Amino acid sequence: MGKEITSIGYQLPPLELLNEYAADGNVVPEEEIAGKIDAVRNALGNGKVQVKDIKAVPGPAVTLYKVYPERKVSCSKVKGLMAETALGLHWKGVRVMTLDDSIGIEIANEHRALVPIRSVLSDDAFRNSEAELPVAIGQTFGNKAVVFDLAKAPHLLIAGATKQGKSVGINVIITSLLYSKHPSELKFVFIDPKLVVFSVYARLVKHYLAVLPGACSEEDEQDNAIVRTQKDADRILRSLCIEMDQRYELLSKAGVNNIRLYNEKCKSGHLNPEKGHRFMPYLVVVVDEYSDFAMSPWGCHETKTASRSITNSIVRLAQKGRAAGLHVILATERPSAGAISGVIKSNFPMRIAFRVVSRTDSETILDSPGAENLIGRGDMLLSDGIDSERIQCAFVDMDDEIEGITRYIREQKGHGKCCNSPYYLPHVEDATxxxxxxxxxxxxxxxxxxxxxxxxxxxxxxxxxxxxxxxxxxxxxxxxxxxxxxxxxxxxxxxxxxxxxxxxxxxxxxxxxxxx
Known part of the structure; x- marks a missing residue:
């Protein structure tokens, strides 16, 4: 990951395609920090909680105040005192949690700083990452870049109300992968019921997209590269399940238990292509507005049948996909219990919550409250199923930066099959x-x-x-x-x-x- 991939002439997108922003907001004024420390100390003192020390760890949008009490105190008592103080002082985004050595109180800064995607992609945490599918999602306290491995996640559930940063967050994930993986190593399947969220990625059909065979022309293939209807979503998800089963057969024949070991054997020449062996790219399936496909209470029988089939396919991919290199990202504005069922949640341990409408929505996506109190515009909680981390999501401009990246990739032609032909998934019959x-x-x-x-x-x-x-x-x-x-x-x-x-x-x- 630290060195640039240039095999068969393909060049990863340069950082120069991304915008630079003035670093005018990454420093929280000392007087603001000092004022909030005094307010926290006074609030806790009024509740008879004696404080030994308070240390501030500023972040782009939120600052963490680490409180070291004189004696052991319950976190619930501190939450109650801080709720009253936040109401009186009009503080936003207040969250209280127990840390290893202190009690953490997160308070929104008076002026938030933008986190450009260029800053996190140029960070050593990303550039030197050994992850198979590295994602630089944003910055946390201390302006520290947060990078996770989607291959280890192994699937991701994202929720957030309208205009709270969900779509930007998805594009940050996609951009991170485009900046780290060669077209021969990675393919996407985009499912977009809104019709416009992923349309810009259709131009990557010959480099980074996996599609169903059978298009009557190249133009038709590009027009249908992004899946937009429930029927097509059902077909391509069933095809991915077939692809997954075929990959497991190849893993078994090769005597390995995951795609990384299989591809290492393949590259070293230890697997015979005449016996069906082939290098297998990672397949990342991105489903926007999953609830639209998963819930059709007023639809006809065909619609309900397709909804059940889509849910069943996603559950199968989530349960078995990791070893075969298939990873699913589900996103929704409405994280209702009907759509995000217990089976889905049990197979999606890693979750991202942007600001949601209600406490119930937060508990649906994270199994805990908190997301309803975020301050929006990219303020998010990343949960691995055990702990959650507050992060300011990086920002990538759809009209400028994503346009430039996809155009740069599309213009690279003639560099082998992986750059001039889509990745064709197995043929699947229509359900009816x-x-x-x-x-x-x-x-x-x-x-x-x-x-x-x-x-x-x-x-x-x-x-x-x-x-x-x-x-x-x-x-x-x-x-x-x-x-x-x-x-x-x-x-x-x-x-x-x-x-x-x-x-x-x-x-x-x-x-x-x-x-x-």
């Missing part, structure tokens, strides 16, 4: 394609086709109501209408698109399928 038999059409097929075209509404429930049939029969007819090209595929809870404009256009289609 095998069940549609067009040689044995339902006896109500023609009636249903005419009704759908006349009303221009592609609802299964309309077939049930207007034809007086049950759901199973209505669903079969709708699948047959899709196979005949009369309606489009299922689109979440929305109606299917009717592809035939009028009955005159419909008639030859019916004649062809009904053999008249």
């Amino acid at each position: 394609s095998e069940s549609v038999d067009m040689h044995c059409l339902d006896d109500r097929f023609e009636e249903a086709a005419k009704m759908v075209v006349t009303t221009q509404r592609g609802y299964t429930s309309d077939l049930q109501r207007n034809l007086g049939i049950g759901y199973a029969k209505a669903r079969l007819i709708m699948d047959q209408l899709e196979a005949a090209g009369i309606v489009g595929p299922q689109n979440g809870s929305k109606p299917r698109q009717v592809l035939v404009p009028d009955l005159n256009t419909l008639q030859p289609i019916l004649d062809a399928f009904l053999k008249r």
Whole structure:
């Protein structure tokens, strides 16, 4: 990690693509620190808590005040006293916790400092990291860069309310990986129901993206490189499960138990490609707004089935993916218990919480309160399942820096297969394609086709109501209408698109399928 990777001519993005910001806010004024130390001492003294010493450890947005009491005192008592003081002095972001040698009180600075991503990526903690998938997420107290290994995480759960830093945090993780891993070593799968969050990364399709095969052209492949619909998300996650199983077979044949050892054997020439062995890149799956896919209480049967399939695939990947080099990042604005189930949480020990709306949301994501009291704009808690650390997330500009990085990577062409072709995942059939038999059409097929075209509404429930049939029969007819090209595929809870404009256009289609 300390030396630049230049194999087959590829160059990692230079730091010069990232903005430099004036370091005008990294120092908290001494008078501000002194005033808060006095206020903390007075507040604790009024509660009959005698203090031996208070030391301040400034951070970019929050300062840690380490309180050394004269005698042992409960943390809950200090929390109560500080809550009253914070209310009276209008302090924000106050958090109290027990440290190894003291009681820690975190208080927001009057002026926060920006943490540029350039500063954390140029830090020795990142540049000299031995991590397989190093992520420089931001800075903590003492302006110390925080770097963790996604490969050891091994999966990550992220939550945060709107405009509190969640999307920036995801881009910081992606940027860290792009600055540390060669295209042959890393591939991404982006699932983006918002349609715009990851669209800029589509230009990396030939360098860093894993896609399903079957695109009719390069343009179509790039247009669909970012997964945007529930149906496509279900397909690619099922394909990733197949990829994972295939990788486990290769690990078993090679006599190793993880991808790192396997790739070392592969690079040293100890594995025979004629027996199916191949160098395997890490696969990082990034799912934004997971709740949109995982919960469909008002959707039709197909939507609910796809939701269950998506959740099942993610659980499988989380349970077994680490050794095979598959790592999942789930992000959501709404960390409800319905979406973030106990099974999901048990397989995602590492979690990041930006500011959330309520204490309940904090307890859902972190199993403890605290995230509801963060000050926003990148203020976050990083939990490894045991301890949590308060960090100011680094900042990366989407319109400028991410644009420059992706453009720099895209312009590097002709450096071997890993830089001029996507990583193709195993083919997977549509969940419903095998069940549609067009040689044995339902006896109500023609009636249903005419009704759908006349009303221009592609609802299964309309077939049930207007034809007086049950759901199973209505669903079969709708699948047959899709196979005949009369309606489009299922689109979440929305109606299917009717592809035939009028009955005159419909008639030859019916004649062809009904053999008249």
